[in-house]
Amino acid sequence: MAGLLQDRMLARAAILVLALLITSVDCLAQKKPRSPKSSSSSSTKSELDKLRKQYIEATKEYKASLERLLLLYQKSVAKANDRLTKSKQLFTEGLISKNQVTESEEAVASAQLKVTQVQQQMTTADTQIAQALLEVEGEKQIARLGALRKGSLIRTTSFIRYNGVGAWSLSQAGKIETFFQQIFKRPLPIAVFGQGAIHNQWRLDHHNAMDVSLNPDGPEGQALINYLQSSGIPFSAFRAAIPGVATGPHIHIGMPSHRY
Numbered sequence: 001m002a003g004l005l006q007d008r009m010l011a012r013a014a015i016l017v018l019a020l021l022i023t024s025v026d027c028l029a030q031k032k033p034r035s036p037k038s039s040s041s042s043s044t045k046s047e048l049d050k051l052r053k054q055y056i057e058a059t060k061e062y063k064a065s066l067e068r069l070l071l072l073y074q075k076s077v078a079k080a081n082d083r084l085t086k087s088k089q090l091f092t093e094g095l096i097s098k099n100q101v102t103e104s105e106e107a108v109a110s111a112q113l114k115v116t117q118v119q120q121q122m123t124t125a126d127t128q129i130a131q132a133l134l135e136v137e138g139e140k141q142i143a144r145l146g147a148l149r150k151g152s153l154i155r156t157t158s159f160i161r162y163n164g165v166g167a168w169s170l171s172q173a174g175k176i177e178t179f180f181q182q183i184f185k186r187p188l189p190i191a192v193f194g195q196g197a198i199h200n201q202w203r204l205d206h207h208n209a210m211d212v213s214l215n216p217d218g219p220e221g222q223a224l225i226n227y228l229q230s231s232g233i234p235f236s237a238f239r240a241a242i243p244g245v246a247t248g249p250h251i252h253i254g255m256p257s258h259r260y
């Protein structure tokens with residue numbers, strides 16, 4: 001069931017963002033500036049309407065899958081609570097050790113943590129979907145350009161990609177957060193840290209990356225990009241947004257997420 005859902009979502013995802021990014025592929029292929037208004041406005045409008053519908057559908061399916069996951073995890077919490085009640089009773093009767101009660105308590109806590117995590121994923125489902133979709137299509141474009149050298153920077157109309165110079169690890173996230181907090185007096189808006197549910201579902205390796213919800217063309221996004229580049233940290237900055245939805249532009253810090 002999950003496999004079928006994944007396939008359907010992926011198919012939709014591919015169609016959805018392909019058209020979004022096609023303009024920038026054309027620009028690269030021709031290597032000369034081109035008028036963005038090359039297609040008629042009425043066909044562009046219906047294309048955007050279609051994209052928006054597909055995005056909404058993909059988000060709806062993703063949220064439904066998270067709801068099913070939530071139900072499963074809530075049942076696990078209930079079971080773990082039952083076991084804890086029983087083990088407490090057995091402990092007062094002197095039949096089990098204190099350690100066994102502690103184990104039952106830990107089982108409840110870890111089951112509850114899973115519930116909390118899914119609930120968090122549900123509140124940011126729209127953002128996650130838009131960002132993951134843009135990354136999948138962005139990587140296809142990069143692949144067409146061939147291998148990139150260390151330290152190289154690529155700019156297209158829809159994204160900026162910097163390859164970094166040193167070794168990157170997500171454990172370096174703290175220094176980026178500190179940099180941002182000091183300059184802008186607010187926490188770095190991290191949407192996804194490491195592997196999220198959407199990446200599991202779409203078989204994307206996002207373990208060593210994080211997504212920051214900043215528009216690369218805004219002042220904060222610009223400052224972050226400059227900092228990352230001067231620190232030799234790899235990133236991909238996505239400018240495109242899903243039409244009609246105020247989410248999508250973001251900065252992915254780390255090497256690009258690839259299929260596994």
Ligand SMILES: [Zn+2]
Binds near residue numbers: 209211252253257
């Ligand atoms: Zn990312």
